[in-house]
Amino acid sequence: MNPKHAAADANRPFVRGAQALPSERPFNAGRPSKPPVTKVPTAIVYCEGNFAKIDGKTANGLVRHSEAYRILSVIDAVHAGRDSGQILDEVSNHIPIFGDLEQAVVHEATIPATLIYGMAPSNGKLSLEDRGVVLDAIALGMNIVSGLHEYLGDDPEIASAAEAGKVTIRDIRKPRPSKDMRLFDGSVGDVGAIRIAVLGTDCAIGKRTTATILASALNARGIRTVLVGTGQTGLMQGAKYGVAMDAVPPQFCCGELERAIVSASQREQPDVILIEGQGALSHPAFCTSAFILRGSQPNAVILQHAPKRAHRCDFPNMAMPDPGDEIALIEAFADTKVIGMTINHEGMTETAVNSAIGDYARDLGLPVTDALSRPTAHLIELVLSAYPQLRLIPVVATE
Numbered sequence: 436m437n438p439k440h441a442a443a444d445a446n447r448p449f450v451r452g453a454q455a456l457p458s459e460r461p462f463n464a465g466r467p468s469k470p471p472v473t474k475v476p477t478a479i480v481y482c483e484g485n486f487a488k489i490d491g492k493t494a495n496g497l498v499r500h501s502e503a504y505r506i507l508s509v510i511d512a513v514h515a516g517r518d519s520g521q522i523l524d525e526v527s528n529h530i531p532i533f534g535d536l537e538q539a540v541v542h543e544a545t546i547p548a549t550l551i552y553g554m555a556p557s558n559g560k561l562s563l564e565d566r567g568v569v570l571d572a573i574a575l576g577m578n579i580v581s582g583l584h585e586y587l588g589d590d591p592e593i594a595s596a597a598e599a600g601k602v603t604i605r606d607i608r609k610p611r612p613s614k615d616m617r618l619f620d621g622s623v624g625d626v627g628a629i630r631i632a633v634l635g636t637d638c639a640i641g642k643r644t645t646a647t648i649l650a651s652a653l654n655a656r657g658i659r660t661v662l663v664g665t666g667q668t669g670l671m672q673g674a675k676y677g678v679a680m681d682a683v684p685p686q687f688c689c690g691e692l693e694r695a696i697v698s699a700s701q702r703e704q705p706d707v708i709l710i711e712g713q714g715a716l717s718h719p720a721f722c723t724s725a726f727i728l729r730g731s732q733p734n735a736v737i738l739q740h741a742p743k744r745a746h747r748c749d750f751p752n753m754a755m756p757d758p759g760d761e762i763a764l765i766e767a768f769a770d771t772k773v774i775g776m777t778i779n780h781e782g783m784t785e786t787a788v789n790s791a792i793g794d795y796a797r798d799l800g801l802p803v804t805d806a807l808s809r810p811t812a813h814l815i816e817l818v819l820s821a822y823p824q825l826r827l828i829p830v831v832a833t834e
Contacts, residue, residue: 449473455494476548478504478580479539481568482489484529484534485554486511487522489639489748490785493668494553495523498530498659500647502673504580507547508539510568524807537573551671552581555639558751559584573600582607582667584682608682611689619689623732625701626708629822630731631774634712634724635739639748641779642712642739643669645806645814649737650709652811653818657831660707662697662832665692665727675699680713680723689725691729707818713740716764718747728769729789734823736771738762741779742791752762759799775817778805 453687474600480498485491486509498504509519512534520528522757533539540546550572552565561569561583567585569579573596581587582605588594588604597604611715612614623630633646646662647669653660676699678691692710699708710731710771714721727733740758747753776795780788796803802820804813819825 450676457477472773475503475505475667476578476746477543478508478549478551479505479508479510479547479577480551481536481573482512482553482564482567483511483568484513486514486519490554490556492639493551493555493671496643496647496672497551497553498523498528499644500672503671504549504551504673507543508533510534510536512540513819528732536568536575540575546575547577549578549580552579552583552587555582555667561587561590566593570596573597573602576600577604578606580607580671582671582679584608594639607670608679610679610682610684613684613687615717616687617690617694618687618731618825619693622697623693623730626696628700628705628708629735629825630708630710630733631735631818632710632712632727632731632733632771633737633739633777634716634727634761634765636715636756636758637741637744637747638714638721640715640739640741640744641777641806645737645739645777646709646711647672647810648806649814649818653707655831656815656827658707658818658825659703659705660709661703661705661709663692663695663699663731663814664711665711665723674711677711680726685722685726688726689730692727696731706828710778711746712725715747715756715761716768717761719753720747720750725768727753728765728771733771735764735767735774737763737817738773739779740776741781742795742796743782744779750769752824758795762801772821774802774821774831775802775804777814777817778803780808 480494482491482494488492491773494509505746508530509532511532512520516530517532518527519530519532520526586606586609588606633642635642650660650662651657664674665680667679667728670677678695680688696708712727713723716724738758744755765773778791792803806814825831
């Protein structure tokens, strides 16, 4: 057990130095009214051979939650004819899966507005087969959205086809020009909202999903919360604030994230700002967690871990870290505290999830839950236990 957690105040378990919200403004005061509802474009998500897998995490995220696009269907011949929600979470979401683009388009009364490339391959590049699908979609008059490291808008063949077809290409990972980027200046320290980063022990482990569920649950309770996206999927889903961290030159990573957080604070006046994590601080293939901790200066961290994952994604010879070691590393690296842990239940039975939650809670001295399979009240409690002043915010009545 981490001795830092053992010393927690008995009356406020797992809290170490909880920060008060700014006293100069009452909760929910002076906030802008909600913007008018706008019609979102329709979209088909292309995820051939990868839906419900790690490399299909973009498609997985979009069928679970999307504010920027109305997802009509998924393309993956492996699961053609099935409901995507049933495959992903064993709950129907009425978003069907088709074997190819033609079947998906024919199913609709009109041609969908957008084709989203819903995969995140380790090489970050477009295959020859995928290129053909993208060009076919353009020929049908569909806009293209991609989160690849390879920018489709810079590809001569694809760009020429898009220009001829008068459609747009949105490269989510393409950063703003370097002349417009900003360096870290410390202004994130003036943000009054509680900043909580959702980090993990590996990549593609569910950090974004947990952060999305938590943001929705806190807002539903009346605690105004903004989620700052740091990866392509969160930005595709419609995160209003954020930056694709792994596409920004290292010199500007902290400053660009700080820009997004400060902007969210000034425009939304939230009580809580959640920052989506990337990779893992201990993972040698990623540096984004370090930039997230430096750029967001989080007051607290929630850690996501997959107990049954034997090795790091795409690194079969690299064993997963113990979450206790990851917590120690995070708290040594940054002036923050880990306030709870969430479970990714991949490969686990219900009994195994229950055991893991109990065992980790005991061993780590932290509250533990599963964001997908346990009540959202448990997830909210991770935050309220660490920041009891948030309980003073009136609960929003639900119909």
